[in-house]
Amino acid sequence: KAGVTQTPRYLIKTRGQQVTLSCSPISGHRSVSWYQQTPGQGLQFLFEYFSETQRNKGNFPGRFSGRQFSNSRSEMNVSTLELGDSALYLCASSLPQSREQYFGPGTRLTVT
Amino acid sequence: KNQVEQSPQSLIILEGKNCTLQCNYTVSPFSNLRWYKQDTGRGPVSLTIMTFSENTKSNGRYTATLDADTKQSSLHITASQLSDSASYICVVSAPYSGGGADGLTFGKGTHLIIQP
Numbered sequence: 275k276a277g278v279t280q281t282p283r284y285l286i287k288t289r290g291q292q293v294t295l296s297c298s299p300i301s302g303h304r305s306v307s308w309y310q311q312t313p314g315q316g317l318q319f320l321f322e323y324f325s326e327t328q329r330n331k332g333n334f335p336g337r338f339s340g341r342q343f344s345n346s347r348s349e350m351n352v353s354t355l356e357l358g359d360s361a362l363y364l365c366a367s368s369l370p371q372s373r374e375q376y377f378g379p380g381t382r383l384t385v386t
Numbered sequence: 387k388n389q390v391e392q393s394p395q396s397l398i399i400l401e402g403k404n405c406t407l408q409c410n411y412t413v414s415p416f417s418n419l420r421w422y423k424q425d426t427g428r429g430p431v432s433l434t435i436m437t438f439s440e441n442t443k444s445n446g447r448y449t450a451t452l453d454a455d456t457k458q459s460s461l462h463i464t465a466s467q468l469s470d471s472a473s474y475i476c477v478v479s480a481p482y483s484g485g486g487a488d489g490l491t492f493g494k495g496t497h498l499i500i501q502p
Contacts, residue, residue: 316494
């Protein structure tokens with residue numbers, strides 16, 4: 275079974291721009307969670323989607339948004355990028371009612 | 387507030403030596419605790435999962451222990467190898483009814499470096 279895939283793997287953007295990251299979960303997994311990881315803060319929960327609905331949301335500004343499609347694929351968008359948004363963005367999927375999270379390889383975003 | 391504290395923040399040991407990583411949590415009530423290994427630039431991969439009733443669980447050279455009374459867990463690595471160089475993240479789950487990320491509290495991880 276294929277694992278969680280994320281595209282692109284690396285991205286360089288300029289301050290003020292916006293970016294869209296994509297995540298394809300493991301087949302059969304309907305829950306997709308997004309995390310931001312920085313060296314100082316560790317893994318920070320952004321939001322979670324289940325059956326195209328946002329189920330949980332972390333403490334991030336409204337510039338961070340996401341959505342999930344009917345095939346469970348998910349995208350997250352960051353608008354008006356700031357230097358502090360430079361991080362590894364991880365996506366994780368899980369089966370319904372399971373908290374066993376399977377992580378993708380991440381997208382490394384660098385904002386200059 | 388639920389918290390997970392890991393120590394040390396970073397650790398350097400020689401190849402072949404053993405080491406122990408610590409995880410203390412305040413999550414209550416408690417459902418289970420997971421240890422993840424994260425190689426640089428990659429996503430975390432689950433090593434072990436322990437429920438309230440389990441004291442010890444092994445996965446090859448990795449052995450996790452759990453003391454639910456003191457809310458402490460440790461991850462012991464035996465005969466370390468260069469490939470063990472990674473960050474190790476402790477994640478504690480509360481027994482909420484939802485799945486996915488509901489009720490998860492993450493530690494900041496221990497960065498382990500194995501030197502030849």
